[in-house]
Amino acid sequence: MQSIICEIREKLKQVFPSFLNPPATELEIQRVEKQMNLIFPEQLRALYLLHNGENENGPGLFFGLPFLTLEDMLQEWKIWADLEEEYALEGDSYSIPTNYIKERYINRNWIPISKDYGGNHIGIDIDPDVKGTCGQVINFGRDEEIKYVIAEQLSDLLEFINHTLKNRNYSIHHEEDYTYWSYGSNQNIHYLDVIRSLELPVLKPIKSGNSEIVIKNWLEQLDNQWLEIVKKRVNNPIDFVKIKKLYLMRENLTNIEPLTKCTEVRELILSGNHMTTLEPLKNMLSLKKLYLAHTPITDLHDLVNLEHLQFLNINRSKVKDCTQLAKLPSLKELDMHETEIEDYTALTQCKSLETLSISIYNVKQLEAVSTIHTLKHLKIFELNDFSEVDLNLLGKLTQLQSLELVNSHLTNLDGLISSKTLREIKLKDTTIEDGTFLGKITSLKALELNHSSIQNLSVVAMSESLERFAGSFSQFNILKDLFHRTIDFSTIIGEMTDEESDIWHQYLG
Template sequence: MTALPTASEPTLYEIDDEFLVPDRGDEQEGPANAVPAGDPDEAVRLFHEYRRRVAEILGFEEELPEPATEEDLDAAEERLGFALPPDLRALYGVADGDGDDVINSVFDGHPWHPLDELGDEEEDWLLVLDWEYEPQRRVVFDSEPSNAVRRSVLRPGWIPFADDTGGNWLAVDMDPGPEGRPGQVIAIGVDYSDGPLHVADSVTTLLRRQVEALERGDYRVHDKSIWIDADLPNGLAVDRERSWYTDAASVGAETGQARPRVQKVRVSDVADLAFLAAIPNVRSLSLSGGGPLDLSPLRDRPVEYLELELGAADLAGLAGHPELRSLSVSAAQPVDLAPLRAVPRLWALDIADASIADLTAVTELEGLRFLELTREQWLELRDDLPPLAVVGIHPHRPEREWPLGTRWNAESGEPPR
């Protein structure tokens, strides 16, 4: 029998190895406009124009591979399970990717994959979804434009066609969100685990921006290489725009400014939730302070992950919250968990650093699949819990610092009962 964790070993028990973090993208509708935005003839014209201009600037023209055949394209689409957008398909009719010798790829410096590598990507970066990396604390955020891209980390309908050689890819999205278009270009990979980046509504538009940058002179040349500033969306800038970290001393002065793009918020020394008036789209929220707080204003916000580090926590305001999926509570004074019975989507709960008034309330959370708690709490609850997929057990009450996180020892199977 597996032993309970020792004093130095928080242990994560993966009971159901088929359970994955629920994919929010699966809950979204498909595109209102299912017609691709790209134009195959225009894409081919822009492709040749790009190559002509780059050759003029550098003084030489790079040789491309032979075109892919229609048979090759049909076979690739059958393998992928999705039709390629017409503009990208047309480009493969010009050349089968960049080849091995091209220095300056047309796709924002991302080497263009040949057909036989289309859709391939190294999946080591998907380790961020492993339970040791605590995906229950991560929210996949909405794209900009809103609802253009499904809120997933990876989907079968996202077909990588170029990469940055650093664990990120450009992909055509053949399974877009309600405000997206099939064939839109997105960035996915290790730098986009909080959500894909919408790059352009089509490969055609991506090419057009590259050509327009060359026309403006927005480029730099070094030796045989050219760097083009096509003013494309930047993942780091997007992340800064959607994150807001502040404290009670500053929050009053800052809340006068509407922040519709902000989706991730941390407020320390918080006294109330008045700041939410300026943040209609917050999805990940971390609050620390003395408490207790009136949490009822959260019911009007799409918060999916809530982190409370309070001296006293009153969860009554969370009852009926329609979107909350994951909750972490740290509190010195006893917390009543009963209101969580009325949080219909809650599947993850962390109470390891909380005094709980009545632990039996946990046994009544029928949708719970992930539970993090102390050894003492586990011993009290273990015989009456709902069917859990993952249990994290701390040998003693952890000392928490933001951002929360635990160095887990992972094991398969149920904790000992």
């Protein structure tokens, strides 16, 4: 570590005034470790024992991004740690390579060593996924959905910086009183953008198996439709096979054979196309999200090897059999409403399934859904003409946290009264004749009525747990004075007259 830093320091002296701070002490490092409740990897400790970050006027050790002092590191870390409990799994996160970085938005075990002043960081990961290494260097932050292993260890990144300086593959930029540098000759590209096109991890890149010759041959065989698709998405056609998120919605595709080379895709949208086979997706082994809505796809057997697939949308497709879904070990979210599938029994074997969007037309289907004990979020379309006894089956979903009903007509849902986990109910274009159950579910926090009605709406005020209500003005007007505590009525669905708007704003205070 010391020799690498010494070489970097000497090379940067030729371009910039000295900017690296004096060493941190062992006591200073221990104080930060104690506040973070974690232990620095040895290479991180060694770096700070050489230099405690860089001064405010520094050019950014990490290709224009500053090397944080321990104090700045701690402040940035605290911001994320304070948000972790509520937002850790917010949004989509993708690890490149797959299974190296835990796919979370926030992880208090990511230590920021640099920042871009926009909420994004280069960091040290001390809580890697199953294939990762403790101490690996990663990107994370507000805009960093796709997280890369930049380097297997901190010394590799520093050696890469050293090589870049030696090869003069960098640019110097002057802005008023500020001078900084960036990776690449005659370029001014944010380093967190640069990493998307670099072979990573630096020094020890993981090869995809697609050689340049293979890719060029592949490009030569593309028809005009696919050449146009490639041209619209990348400047360099060779980069197309490295794409991680590929959106091909309504491209009028009948042939998706060119996707056989796109093995690094994590999120793929093919909705609204006309292909009849998914065979070209067999080798997309890292695929995490797949959209096949409004397609003529009839079966899913070509997906059974996609062990990392967590989200699948087949709504309004021609799929007739869901048996293959039970072979997807990571499947957490499934949208399959308005399909031609009649037998839902296989869904009970989807051991990771937590979110389901589905149409239910008969009691057997309802029975099958009610035995998916892992379900936390359920959205049902067309739940009509069921008896009270049938509907009580939903009470068997003991992990259910949210229920949404669309275009349905029900007498009641008394079977949910005993639920200890149900926190949110949404109704859209739905009628419930007797809503008494809503006042008795002790876990219910939020109720939304979107162009929906409950004939005895006032019973909602019996709820001792409800915190938020969203509905029409007339529904708000019925309920606003019935509660003996403050309820969040800040969302009105639909239009209001000027007079109604005044009443609502006056109520909100």
